[in-house]
Amino acid sequence: xxxxxxxxxKPFKLESGKELAELEIGFNTYGTLNxxxxxxxxVCHALTANxxxxxxxxxxxxxxxxxxxxxxxxxxxxxxxxxxxxxxxLSINPVTGHPYYLAFPQFTIRDIVxxxxxxxxxxxxxxxxxxxxxSLGGQQxxxxxxxxxxxxxxxxxxxxxxxxxxxxxxxxxxxxxxISTDRTFYANAPDGGKKGLKAARSIALLSYRNYxxxxxxxxxxxxxxxxxxxxxxxxNYQGEKLVNRFNAYxxxxxxxxxxxxxxxxxxxxxxxxxxLIKARTLVIGIKSDVLFPIEEQQYLFQHIPKSVFAxxxxxxxxxxxxxxxxxLTNIITSFFKTDVKGKIIELQRTx
Ligand SMILES: CC(=O)SCCNC(=O)CCNC(=O)[C@H](O)C(C)(C)COP(=O)(O)OP(=O)(O)OC[C@H]1O[C@@H](n2cnc3c(N)ncnc32)[C@H](O)[C@@H]1OP(=O)(O)O
Ligand SMILES: N[C@@H](CCO)C(=O)O
Numbered sequence: 001x002x003x004x005x006x007x008x009x010k011p012f013k014l015e016s017g018k019e020l021a022e023l024e025i026g027f028n029t030y031g032t033l034n035x036x037x038x039x040x041x042x043v044c045h046a047l048t049a050n051x052x053x054x055x056x057x058x059x060x061x062x063x064x065x066x067x068x069x070x071x072x073x074x075x076x077x078x079x080x081x082x083x084x085x086x087x088x089x090l091s092i093n094p095v096t097g098h099p100y101y102l103a104f105p106q107f108t109i110r111d112i113v114x115x116x117x118x119x120x121x122x123x124x125x126x127x128x129x130x131x132x133x134x135s136l137g138g139q140q141x142x143x144x145x146x147x148x149x150x151x152x153x154x155x156x157x158x159x160x161x162x163x164x165x166x167x168x169x170x171x172x173x174x175x176x177x178x179i180s181t182d183r184t185f186y187a188n189a190p191d192g193g194k195k196g197l198k199a200a201r202s203i204a205l206l207s208y209r210n211y212x213x214x215x216x217x218x219x220x221x222x223x224x225x226x227x228x229x230x231x232x233x234x235x236n237y238q239g240e241k242l243v244n245r246f247n248a249y250x251x252x253x254x255x256x257x258x259x260x261x262x263x264x265x266x267x268x269x270x271x272x273x274x275x276l277i278k279a280r281t282l283v284i285g286i287k288s289d290v291l292f293p294i295e296e297q298q299y300l301f302q303h304i305p306k307s308v309f310a311x312x313x314x315x316x317x318x319x320x321x322x323x324x325x326x327x328l329t330n331i332i333t334s335f336f337k338t339d340v341k342g343k344i345i346e347l348q349r350t351x
Contacts, residue, residue: 003028003051003078003085006119018105020273021094025119026078026085027051030061031069033124038070038153040125041067041127043076044116044140046322047254048246050084051076059325066329072129077119079140081253090190101188101249108248109261113144118152131279135292136254137166139261142300145277146263146273155279155304155331155346158312159321161296162270162303163262168291171207172255175200177250193248198239200251207291210317246319250343274303281307282335284328289318308335 003026011055012023028051033040043053043061053061053076061067067074078086081104082104089104096103120128131152133141140161161168178199179185187195199214218231264270281304301309310331314320321328 005085006122008115008118011113013113014105015108015110016106020087021104022086023080023085023118023328024087024091024117025080025115027119028053028076029085029123030054030074031072033073037125038127038129039071039073040128041072041074041130041132042116042120042125042128043074044131044137044144045076045079046133046135046137047258048082048242048251049137050082053080057322057325060328065325066332075123075125079254080107080115081250081257083247084158086115088247089253090247099188099190101192102186104249104253106253106256108257109139109143110147112140112257113147116140116144117148126151128152130154130156130159131252133160134158135160135318136258136261139258142274142277143261145271145279145281146267149276149278151251152277152279153283155277155282156335157281157297157300158284158287158328159292159297159318160300161261162274162300163264164259165296166294168207169259171203171291173257175203175255176252176343178203179252181247184254185248193252194243197246197248197251198236198243200248201242202235202349205235208317208319209289210288212288212315213317216315227308271303274300275305277304277306279306282310282332283307284310284312284321284331286312286314286318286320288314288316288320291318310335 006025006027008023012020049056059065070179078084080086081088089100091100093100128151131141131144138157141155142157144160145155155177179193179196182193182196185196215233218234220230263273267273283297283301285294301307310323312320312327314324316323
């Protein structure tokens with residue numbers, strides 16, 4: 001499926017007051033908008049993914065999966081700052097004629113959503129039947145449901161939070177420290193900061209998985225060696241894998257964007273902001289997630305008015321939201337049945 005580009009040829013004003021002279025957004029669609037225009041499924045992707053949701057969320061999105069083009073009009077847009085078709089630090093700044101690199105303005109989750117809104121308008125989408133996302137994708141989805149409560153009918157938030165935690169910010173800062181020790185990052189070249197990015201991904205993986213995941217997937221078969229461990233090889237491999245498909249500048253900016261996520265900013269606090277959501281909402285938490293602990297999703301559930309909570313039991317930790325497509329399908333099937341039982345756990349509200 002090829003990625004299309006939407007060009008917004010006017011200044012795009014950011015939450016900070018700064019602006020981009022123009023904006024490009026890479027996006028994919030699957031299926032067709034029906035006559036009633038009520039079959040839209042909009043996916044907000046996480047940190048390093050792209051708009052081809054059929055590629056990275058296989059088993060959940062596909063010809064014969066829960067979300068399929070026969071029933072749904074599926075849209076996924078590459079997020080602001082990411083290098084898969086959308087304006088990002090490696091794009092040419094039309095004002096200077098050179099790539100932005102570190103002159104790219106800092107942006108927020110709200111700015112990413114503002115870009116999604118422009119694209120939705122361009123595609124003639126008035127109503128979003130189901131808006132969903134995990135992690136940074138869930139941060140966008142919750143923001144959007146607050147920014148346009150009437151437009152979003154159903155909302156699915158997975159392994160995400162209402163405000164990024166000090167713990168999450170500390171992980172991101174540690175990754176940026178790794179990038180900043182790589183002097184090539186300041187050289188303004190497309191491959192600047194590659195070694196730093198590799199170290200950053202290695203740090204990030206520790207938060208995406210956990211002790212148990214490594215204990216099982218990276219267990220040594222032999223016990224008589226003193227170096228060259230599987231876990232070490234895995235960290236190197238994963239770091240290189242990201243370096244080969246991403247860039248340090250986008251990673252730097254997107255990690256800052258995650259840090260500033262706070263649905264309560266300028267809205268009289270987080271609880272007040274969440275109370276504005278009108279969509280019927282499914283919040284899914286992963287028990288083994290150390291980056292977005294399940295308490296964060298329980299909090300969302302407690303404060304989003306029409307919400308249901310489900311626990312996803314995965315041994316993968318945070319990345320379980322990308323991997324456990326079978327369980328996700330079961331949970332969502334239950335959510336959309338009128339009789340909400342089975343894997344859906346309805347918690348008692350405290351307020
Ligand atoms: C253009 C593109 O590439 S699109 C990229 C799409 N990526 C995204 O959308 C981002 C979201 N996705 C992700 O974060 C990840 O892909 C996840 C979480 C879904 C899955 O992670 P994966 O890396 O596929 O799985 P996992 O952690 O099990 O690692 C498996 C890989 O590590 C390798 N590996 C496992 N153990 C070791 C080891 N000890 N030493 C070296 N390599 C190892 C495997 O051979 C495998 O390699 P492969 O990816 O080349 O097949
Ligand atoms: N593994 C995810 C980040 C975790 O939310 C990604 O690379 O996009």
